[in-house]
Amino acid sequence: DIQMTQSPSSLSASVGDRVTITCQASQDIRNYLNWYQQKPGKAPKLLIYDASYLETGVPSRFSGSGSGTDFTFTISSLQPEDIATYYCQQYDDLPTFGQGTRLEIK
């Protein structure tokens, strides 16, 4: 199985801050990497697919980059409604998720 390692596991930031989360794959997954947002008590929501493509309707302050084994997810200007847990997920092999990054407001 391909292991996905996210960092940090939790993060505290202020409104307006630039926030970055990284995800590292245990082997080359090309660009087969997706990012999800999960708010408490809700189902996950797809934000980014194929490492860098924004899902329809997702605000442009969210972005993704990377290929191979190293990937980055960025929120350019943190908003209060962005408080959630974020997960990366690879689909080069059987799908696997990272362990999640809990984002809080400072």
Place this chain on the structure above:
Amino acid sequence: EVQLVESGGGLAQPGRSLRVSCAASGFSFHNYAMHWVRQAPGKGLEWVSGISWNSVGIGYADSVKGRFTISRDNAKNSLSLQMNSLRLEDTALYYCAKGFGLCTAGGCYSDAFDIWGQGTMVTVSS
């Protein structure tokens, strides 16, 4: 409205069986891979199983292989997961999820998940 509605969760004893189902509406169900993803209380997401649009391609996480069986009925827009030999560690909220469509080969099911249901809770306890 695109919608996935899970049902069939509940309480089961270790070693027993349970079947969860998902009713799809608002999209061409027969065109997309479908998946089950679970989340244990307070934990992260774990992909459980996926099935291609034509049921040719099927995959399972190692943690459920040999115990769980995924199936779909395109005529009824429904997805099911038969769970046998349940273990305490199978306790989780089980989500039904639609494949995004990145996966285009006939038997392919590895994909992103763009539509999710609200989940059905499965509790395994003696």
